[in-house]
Amino acid sequence: MLSIADPDAPLDEARLTALRNALSGNDLAALDLFEALQPALTRRDGQTTTQVLAQLIQSLRFTEALARLTQTDQAEPPGP
Numbered sequence: 001m002l003s004i005a006d007p008d009a010p011l012d013e014a015r016l017t018a019l020r021n022a023l024s025g026n027d028l029a030a031l032d033l034f035e036a037l038q039p040a041l042t043r044r045d046g047q048t049t050t051q052v053l054a055q056l057i058q059s060l061r062f063t064e065a066l067a068r069l070t071q072t073d074q075a076e077p078p079g080p
Contacts, residue, residue, distance in 0.1 A: 009040055015037055020066060023063075026062050034057045045072045049072055
């Protein structure tokens with residue numbers, strides 16, 4: 001089943017937690033979770049950062065993706 005991400009949806013903290021859990025458990029559900037969160041993550045973290053995260057997740061480098069996501073969770077949002 002393909003999920004179509006709403007480009008205007010706010011960042012869903014429950015889904016973000018589920019993504020973190022999937023990444024830490026090397027669960028392929030991370031692929032679909034990230035797809036759904038990608039527009040909101042792009043708004044929060046910027047295109048470049050989210051693209052790097054996408055590449056890590058798509059190449060199944062979940063440990064690195066979780067580390068990157070944790071860094072961006074703790075960083076200040078990009079300026080206007």
